Amino acid sequence: xxxxEWYRIFLHTARTGNLTHAAKELYVTQPSVSYAIKQxxxxxxxxxxxxxxxxxxxxxxxxxLLGFVEESLAVLDAGETRIAAMKRLGGGELRIxxxxxxxxxxxxxxxxxxxxxxxxxxxxxxxxxxxxxxQRIREGQLDCGLVHLPAAGEGLTIHPLGELQDGFxxxxxxxxxxxxxxxxxxLSELPLLSFSEDSSTRIFAEQWFAAEHSxxxxxxxxxxxxxxxxxxxxxxxxxxxxxxxVQKELAAGRLFELQTERPVPPRAIxxxxxxxxxxxxxxxPFVDRLLENAP
Amino acid sequence: xxxxEWYRIFLHTARTGNLTHAAKELYVTQPSVSYAIKQxxxxxxxxxxxxxxxxxxxxxxxxxLLGFVEESLAVLDAGETRIAAMKRLGGGELRIxxxxxxxxxxxxxxxxxxxxxxxxxxxxxxxxxxxxxxQRIREGQLDCGLVHLPAAGEGLTIHPLGELQDGFxxxxxxxxxxxxxxxxxxLSELPLLSFSEDSSTRIFAEQWFAAEHSxxxxxxxxxxxxxxxxxxxxxxxxxxxxxxxVQKELAAGRLFELQTERPVPPRAIxxxxxxxxxxxxxxxPFVDRLLENAP
DNA sequence: ATCATGGTATAAATCCTCTCTATGACAAAG
DNA sequence: CTTTGTCATAGAGAGGATTTATACCATGAT
Numbered sequence: 001x002x003x004x005e006w007y008r009i010f011l012h013t014a015r016t017g018n019l020t021h022a023a024k025e026l027y028v029t030q031p032s033v034s035y036a037i038k039q040x041x042x043x044x045x046x047x048x049x050x051x052x053x054x055x056x057x058x059x060x061x062x063x064x065l066l067g068f069v070e071e072s073l074a075v076l077d078a079g080e081t082r083i084a085a086m087k088r089l090g091g092g093e094l095r096i097x098x099x100x101x102x103x104x105x106x107x108x109x110x111x112x113x114x115x116x117x118x119x120x121x122x123x124x125x126x127x128x129x130x131x132x133x134x135q136r137i138r139e140g141q142l143d144c145g146l147v148h149l150p151a152a153g154e155g156l157t158i159h160p161l162g163e164l165q166d167g168f169x170x171x172x173x174x175x176x177x178x179x180x181x182x183x184x185x186x187l188s189e190l191p192l193l194s195f196s197e198d199s200s201t202r203i204f205a206e207q208w209f210a211a212e213h214s215x216x217x218x219x220x221x222x223x224x225x226x227x228x229x230x231x232x233x234x235x236x237x238x239x240x241x242x243x244x245x246v247q248k249e250l251a252a253g254r255l256f257e258l259q260t261e262r263p264v265p266p267r268a269i270x271x272x273x274x275x276x277x278x279x280x281x282x283x284x285p286f287v288d289r290l291l292e293n294a295p
Numbered sequence: 296x297x298x299x300e301w302y303r304i305f306l307h308t309a310r311t312g313n314l315t316h317a318a319k320e321l322y323v324t325q326p327s328v329s330y331a332i333k334q335x336x337x338x339x340x341x342x343x344x345x346x347x348x349x350x351x352x353x354x355x356x357x358x359x360l361l362g363f364v365e366e367s368l369a370v371l372d373a374g375e376t377r378i379a380a381m382k383r384l385g386g387g388e389l390r391i392x393x394x395x396x397x398x399x400x401x402x403x404x405x406x407x408x409x410x411x412x413x414x415x416x417x418x419x420x421x422x423x424x425x426x427x428x429x430q431r432i433r434e435g436q437l438d439c440g441l442v443h444l445p446a447a448g449e450g451l452t453i454h455p456l457g458e459l460q461d462g463f464x465x466x467x468x469x470x471x472x473x474x475x476x477x478x479x480x481x482l483s484e485l486p487l488l489s490f491s492e493d494s495s496t497r498i499f500a501e502q503w504f505a506a507e508h509s510x511x512x513x514x515x516x517x518x519x520x521x522x523x524x525x526x527x528x529x530x531x532x533x534x535x536x537x538x539x540x541v542q543k544e545l546a547a548g549r550l551f552e553l554q555t556e557r558p559v560p561p562r563a564i565x566x567x568x569x570x571x572x573x574x575x576x577x578x579x580p581f582v583d584r585l586l587e588n589a590p
Numbered sequence: 591a592t593c594a595t596g597g598t599a600t601a602a603a604t605c606c607t608c609t610c611t612a613t614g615a616c617a618a619a620g
Numbered sequence: 621c622t623t624t625g626t627c628a629t630a631g632a633g634a635g636g637a638t639t640t641a642t643a644c645c646a647t648g649a650t
Contacts, residue, residue: 020596046378056597298608315626
C-alpha cells in the first residue's frame with residue numbers, strides 16, 4: 001500500500017533534485033528520504049529518479065507523476081488554509097431559531113454585542129414556531145433555538161435561560177379595572193386579545209385557564225407583540241403579554257397591568273441544542289455567552 | 296505534522312459516515328480510524344465530525360475539508376493510473392539518434408521487429424552527426440545513439456555493436472580497374488566520391504589515407520549512400536562506401552568493388568548510452584535486443 | 591595520482607507511531 | 621432491561637520509518 005507521506009517526500013526531492021536537500025527541508029536525514037523514494041518506486045513499479053553523481057533527476061515517469069503530486073498536495077494545502085480561515089471564525093455562520101417576540105426582546109441585545117465582537121460571523125435568524133425550530137435543530141439546520149419551555153426534548157438538550165412574566169394589559173378605556181383584582185372567570189368574559197391559535201403563548205394561556213376551570217377565548221388574534229400592545233392601548237380589549245416586552249407602553253401610561261386573583265405563572269424560556277452534535281466554532285462563543293448570563 | 300495518511304482515513308470515514316465501516320474498507324480496526332481522525336482534528340485544530348449515536352457526521356469544517364481531500368486524492372489516483380499506463384509501455388517513447396546511413400541500414404531492421412512487438416512505443420529518430428548525437432545523449436534528450444567508433448565517451452557508455460566494412464566502388468566506365476589491385480596513391484589520383492567534410496566516414500577516410508601517406512580529396516561530395524551509389528554507377532568516379540549498404544547494386548552489376556593493396560580497415564559502430572541515467576522503460580527492451588545480437 | 595568534496599546506497603539498531611486487543615460508555619431499539 | 625450498534629480510551633505490541641555509521645562513486649582540485 002502506498003503511504004501518502006512518500007508523495008510529500010517525492011515532491012521535495014523532485015523540486016530540489018537532491019535527496020540531501022530534500023531531507024533538510026523535511027527535517028529528516030538523507031537515508032530516510034532515500035528509503036521513502038525507494039518504497040514509492042517499488043510500489044509504483046517504476047523508477048522515478050535517475051541517480052546522477054550530482055543529485056537526482058526525474059525520469060519520464062517521474063516527470064509525469066510530479067504534475068499530479070504537485071496539484072494534489074496544493075489542493076490539500078488549500079484545504080488546510082480554508083480550515084485555518086474557518087478556525088479564525090471567518091467563514092463561520094451562526095444559525096438561530098426563535099419566535100418573533102423572543103428575537104426582538106431577548107435575542108437582539110445579545111446579538112448586538114456578539115456581532116461587535118465577531119463581525120465576521122454571519123448570523124442567520126429563523127423566526128418560527130417553537131416546534132418547527134426544534135425540528136430544524138434536530139435536522140442540523142439550526143445551531144440553536146430560543147424557545148418557550150417546556151419543550152418536547154426529543155433528541156435535544158434544553159438549557160433554561162430564565163423566566164418571563166406574562167400579564168394582562170389594557171389601555172385607558174379599561175382604566176376602571178385597575179383597582180380590582182380579577183378572577184380568571186372574570187377575565188374570560190372580557191374582550192381578550194392574544195396571539196393566534198398555535199403560538200406557545202396562546203397554548204400556555206389556554207392551559208392555565210383550563211386549570212382554573214375557565215376558557216381562554218380571545219376576541220381578536222394578532223401576530224405580534226407590537227400589534228397586541230397597540231390594540232390594547234386603543235381599548236379593543238385585554239392583551240395577554242409578556243411584561244418585559246411592554247415596558248415602554250407601561251412607563252408611558254399607554255398600558256396598565258391588571259391584577260389577577262392568582263398570579264399568572266411565569267414561563268420559562270430556554271436554549272435548545274442538539275444533544276449530540278457539537279457546536280460549530282461560530283456558534284460556540286455565542287451559546288457560551290448566552291448561558292453565562294442565566295444558567 | 297499532518298500525516299497524509301490521515302486524509303485517506305478521513306475520506307473513507309466521511310463517505311461512510313461510520314468509523315467501523317471505514318475501518319473495514321481500509322482493512323484496519325475501528326480504534327485505529329478513531330485515532331487517526333482524532334490526530335487530524337488535533338492537528339487542524341477543528342472538529343471534523345459530530346459523533347452521533349449512530350455514526351459520525353461531518354461538521355461544517357469537515358464538509359469544507361472533504362471537497363479538497365476528495366479532489367486531492369482523486370488527482371493522486373489519476374497520477375498512479377497514468378504511471379501504471381506508462382508502465383505498460385503505453386506512453387513510452389524511444390528516442391534514438393543515428394546518422395542517416397546507419398538509420399537506414401542498421402537501425403531499420405531492428406526497429407521493424409521492435410515496433411511489431413511494442414506498437415505503443417513511439418519511436419523518435421533523430422538523424423544527425425555523431426558528435427551532435429553524443430551531446431544530446433549527455434543532455435538527456437536522447438535515450439541512445441548509434442554511432443561510429445571511436446567516439447569521444449565523455450560521460451557516456453559505448454557498447455560496440457559490430458563492424459562495417461568499407462570499400463571503393465565504381466560503375467561500368469571503370470570496369471578496367473577491376474582486374475588490378477590499387478594502392479592508396481593510385482586511388483587518390485582517381486576521381487573520388489564521398490560524403491561531405493564533417494561526416495565520420497569522410498574523416499575516417501582522410502585519416503586512413505594520411506596514414507598511408509596520401510591525401511583523400513574527393514571530387515564530388517554527396518549527402519547520402521543512395522546518391523553516392525548512383526553517381527558511382529553512372530561513372531562519375533570511385534565511391535567510398537560501406538559494402539553492406541550497396542549489396543543490391545553489387546548484385547545487379549551496377550557497381551563493382553575495387554581491390555586495394557591494403558584492405559580498408561573495418562570500422563566499428565557502437566551504441567552510446569548515458570553512463571548514469573537509467574534507461575526508460577520504453578528504451579530498455581530495445582537496447583537489450585540490440586546488445587543481444589552483437590555484444 | 592591522490593585527496594577532498596558532494597552526492598547516494600546500504601546495514602543494523604533504535605525508536606516511535608500506528609495498530610491491535612480489550613473494554614467502557616452511551617444511545618437506540620427491541 | 622437486554623441487546624445491538626456506535627465511538628472512545630487504555631495499554632501492550634509490532635513493525636515500519638528514522639538514525640547512525642559507513643561504503644561507494646564521480647568529480648574536480650592539488
